[in-house]
Amino acid sequence: MNFNSQPTNTNRKPKTFNNPERFIEGWYWVLPSRKLRVGEVKPVTVLGRKLAIYRGKDKRAVTVDAYCPHMGAHLAEGKVEGNELRCFFHHWKFDAEGICVDIPCMEEPLPMKLKTWPTAEKYGLIWIWTGEIPQQPLPFVPELEEKECHIAFATPFVMNCHPNIVAINAIDAQHFNTVHKLPLEIIFEKHELHHNAIIFSNITRLIDDSFIIKFIRRFYKNAVTYSICYWYGATSIVTLGPDFFHLHIMFAMRLIAGGKSEGQILLIIKKRKGFFGWLCNRILLRLARFVGKYFLKGDTKIVKTIQFNLKTPIKEDQSIMQFINHLERQKPLMWGTWNLARSRDEEPRENREKWRDDLVND
Numbered sequence: 001m002n003f004n005s006q007p008t009n010t011n012r013k014p015k016t017f018n019n020p021e022r023f024i025e026g027w028y029w030v031l032p033s034r035k036l037r038v039g040e041v042k043p044v045t046v047l048g049r050k051l052a053i054y055r056g057k058d059k060r061a062v063t064v065d066a067y068c069p070h071m072g073a074h075l076a077e078g079k080v081e082g083n084e085l086r087c088f089f090h091h092w093k094f095d096a097e098g099i100c101v102d103i104p105c106m107e108e109p110l111p112m113k114l115k116t117w118p119t120a121e122k123y124g125l126i127w128i129w130t131g132e133i134p135q136q137p138l139p140f141v142p143e144l145e146e147k148e149c150h151i152a153f154a155t156p157f158v159m160n161c162h163p164n165i166v167a168i169n170a171i172d173a174q175h176f177n178t179v180h181k182l183p184l185e186i187i188f189e190k191h192e193l194h195h196n197a198i199i200f201s202n203i204t205r206l207i208d209d210s211f212i213i214k215f216i217r218r219f220y221k222n223a224v225t226y227s228i229c230y231w232y233g234a235t236s237i238v239t240l241g242p243d244f245f246h247l248h249i250m251f252a253m254r255l256i257a258g259g260k261s262e263g264q265i266l267l268i269i270k271k272r273k274g275f276f277g278w279l280c281n282r283i284l285l286r287l288a289r290f291v292g293k294y295f296l297k298g299d300t301k302i303v304k305t306i307q308f309n310l311k312t313p314i315k316e317d318q319s320i321m322q323f324i325n326h327l328e329r330q331k332p333l334m335w336g337t338w339n340l341a342r343s344r345d346e347e348p349r350e351n352r353e354k355w356r357d358d359l360v361n362d
């Protein structure tokens with residue numbers, strides 16, 4: 001451990017981090033792809049906003065605001081016709097761009113548009129962008145950006161705290177030794193992939209000569225692989241494993257009412273060729289479930305009861321501070337309305353961007 005650790009105080013409070021009324025404009029998971037078949041329409045609530053999602057005969061998922069612009073019927077009560085959606089109530093019909101294409105009692109439909117949201121699918125999940133035009137890509141595993149993957153879903157979860165708090169657990173270096181009894185020191189280096197994604201990678205090389213460290217060292221050319229990539233402060237991808245096999249655990253999360261989190265856990269590994277490759281990956285994914293469970297086991301107690309307040313940050317909390325700074329620079333939206341978040345007491349922009357702690361060197 002670093003014996004030069006000094007407590008440092010900060011009076012500046014983050015505005016978006018751990019705020020139950022805010023989230024970052026970005027891509028968020030909606031449903032597992034397999035839960036929306038061709039011709040189906042379903043109601044969903046994402047980040048407090050009511051939506052309807054359907055899959056047309058072209059297999060494309062389309063997400064629209066839930067309430068019909070005629071009289072407010074819920075469109076998930078409606079019917080998918082080809083690639084279009086017909087409202088149950090007075091049978092107005094909307095195409096995949098939301099344009100009204102049919103009003104049965106009129107010769108011509110009215111020139112009106114139902115709000116649609118950019119929708120895409122990756123890793124067996126349907127995702128939506130919570131703004132007009134996607135500014136950044138869908139969350140991806142950095143080392144598998146263009147590669148094909150094998151995926152397994154673990155049990156979905158609800159946690160009693162904000163997604164940001166669940167997320168930072170993975171870069172809380174001290175707790176690996178205290179909660180998870182890890183016999184190694186973890187030191188992170190950060191790298192911003194872009195405005196909305198940041199990676200923290202372990203850079204500690206193994207030097208201890210104890211039996212266990214010598215054993216672990218055989219599996220790593222450099223530092224022990226442990227890295228986390230955060231997207232929009234909500235979806236985290238943990239990468240770990242020996243050099244010959246990397247496992248990626250995605251925690252796709254979103255904020256629900258009461259400042260809680262709901263999420264999907266996906267286990268992702270690089271696709272192996274042939275039947276034996278497939279079989280090998282299936283077995284590895286099975287085993288990986290235990291890793292996921294192990295990670296969550298000790299932490300569940302914490303996230304159930306924590307009232308996060310980093311009053312006394314020390315050097316070992318640096319990655320958490322860096323995560324907060326990265327988050328504070330992104331575009332905040334209001335939970336429920338998805339409007340741009342503005343606080344009455346908002347500081348001028350320059351001040352906001354200077355939300356820094358002495359410990360943080362970015």
Ligand code: FES
Nearest residue numbers: 068070071087090
């Ligand atoms: S409420 Fe949808 S068509 Fe009337």
Ligand SMILES: [Fe+2]
Nearest residue numbers: 169175295299
């Ligand atoms: Fe943990």
